[in-house]
Amino acid sequence: MSVCEYKPGLEGIPAAQSSISYVDGQKGILEYRGIRIEELAAKSTFLETAYLLIWGELPSKEELAAFEEEVRLHRRIKYRIRDMMKCFPESGHPMDALQASAAALGLFYSLRDLHNPAYIRDSVVRLIATIPTMVAAFQLMRKGNDPVRPRDDLDYSANFLYMLDEKEPDPLAAKIFDICLILHVEHTMNASTFSARVTASTLTDPYAVVASAVGTLGGPLHGGANEEVIQMLEDIGSVANVRPYVEDLIQRKAKIMGFGHRVYKVKDPRATILQNLAEELFSKFGEDKYYEIAQEMERVVAEKLGHKGIYPNVDFYSGLVYRKMGIPTDLFTPIFAIARVAGWLAHWKEQLEENRIFRPTQVYNGQHEAPYIPIDQR
Numbered sequence: 001m002s003v004c005e006y007k008p009g010l011e012g013i014p015a016a017q018s019s020i021s022y023v024d025g026q027k028g029i030l031e032y033r034g035i036r037i038e039e040l041a042a043k044s045t046f047l048e049t050a051y052l053l054i055w056g057e058l059p060s061k062e063e064l065a066a067f068e069e070e071v072r073l074h075r076r077i078k079y080r081i082r083d084m085m086k087c088f089p090e091s092g093h094p095m096d097a098l099q100a101s102a103a104a105l106g107l108f109y110s111l112r113d114l115h116n117p118a119y120i121r122d123s124v125v126r127l128i129a130t131i132p133t134m135v136a137a138f139q140l141m142r143k144g145n146d147p148v149r150p151r152d153d154l155d156y157s158a159n160f161l162y163m164l165d166e167k168e169p170d171p172l173a174a175k176i177f178d179i180c181l182i183l184h185v186e187h188t189m190n191a192s193t194f195s196a197r198v199t200a201s202t203l204t205d206p207y208a209v210v211a212s213a214v215g216t217l218g219g220p221l222h223g224g225a226n227e228e229v230i231q232m233l234e235d236i237g238s239v240a241n242v243r244p245y246v247e248d249l250i251q252r253k254a255k256i257m258g259f260g261h262r263v264y265k266v267k268d269p270r271a272t273i274l275q276n277l278a279e280e281l282f283s284k285f286g287e288d289k290y291y292e293i294a295q296e297m298e299r300v301v302a303e304k305l306g307h308k309g310i311y312p313n314v315d316f317y318s319g320l321v322y323r324k325m326g327i328p329t330d331l332f333t334p335i336f337a338i339a340r341v342a343g344w345l346a347h348w349k350e351q352l353e354e355n356r357i358f359r360p361t362q363v364y365n366g367q368h369e370a371p372y373i374p375i376d377q378r
């Protein structure tokens, strides 16, 4: 076997063969199973797109209706999971609550039958159906309220927004939220998906796969950046402060949240769609003062760092959309997870179809034959 050059962060190293999604980072193109993201955002729904990613083809009318119905029937969480979540500290981050709750599902469904398509389908349905209920339950319980039951008459996204604050959402907000889920569902071999595939390759259960991916998504260099963007816009506070703020970050070699991407060297196509969705919401529900600051940031960062290919990524405008819907900032990353779970499950299924355990190598740069020094001589 030839020895490969070590690449920090495995940059440019293929970790799998996959037909789930495709990115052209120079042209700003993203496709799911060959279909452009712009087309899916305009015409599809989250559950239809999830089906496409997981089973490889757009569902027929009957197949989609059956999948939607199965998801609807599995939305409730077990009382024992709910009671466990009640014991979580209300000051804890909702991503940690979600990771623990997703892992806890494995306690109830520990029998693994990874070669059985019915087992795969059941697990997919259960995870896609219950993750939003868990996020919403923690949100209500940390405020001291009881979680509400899912509403069977509401579709996937409208039901989630309803469960968050017990109010039926505005139809435009629910539609835009569903598009946001489509935009976040899948993105080739990103860190959390890689984590999911590594965990899947050991042939463990899908709840462990999803729990490890949730843990990976939460970091500020990955999905956690959407939360940090809003904090940054609040810190900046005014359009006039954007330039000095950006210049200071660049001078200190600090990362500007919501900008830059390992693959995209142009503006992320999802950021463009999210910006348009934010504008649609502002025109119905009123402006957000942070939007002007965000636009000025995009201009200043392009001027200063455009030559390095640093432009807004998916996390830059999503927070402004969720903020306008009245969603608390620390739920932005759990919402990302609600979407991405379907992408992780598509990769789980694909990994199982041609599995080999991940076991890369390392470049050892430590000592050899080192002496053991007795404790009283150290």
Ligand SMILES: CC(=O)SCCNC(=O)CCNC(=O)[C@H](O)C(C)(C)COP(=O)(O)OP(=O)(O)OC[C@H]1O[C@@H](n2cnc3c(N)ncnc32)[C@H](O)[C@@H]1OP(=O)(O)O
Pocket: 009, 190, 220, 221, 222, 223, 225, 254, 255, 256, 257, 258, 259, 260, 261, 262, 263, 305, 308, 310, 313, 314, 315
């Ligand atoms: C859903 C997602 O995960 S999307 C990404 C969300 N994350 C963020 O928004 C956090 C901010 N962005 C970043 O930290 C990075 O751009 C990442 C992690 C997304 C990608 O990182 P990498 O591919 O490893 O890029 P790397 O850190 O090597 O940067 C390459 C160059 O661009 C610069 N750069 C990259 N991103 C940024 C940024 N956000 N702000 C300022 N400079 C940046 C680096 O300083 C480096 O410059 P240099 O070559 O002069 O040293």
Ligand SMILES: O=C([O-])CC(=O)C(=O)O
Pocket: 186, 187, 188, 189, 190, 191, 262, 263, 313, 314
């Ligand atoms: O692809 C990546 O590296 C990060 C990611 O998950 C995304 O952009 O959606």
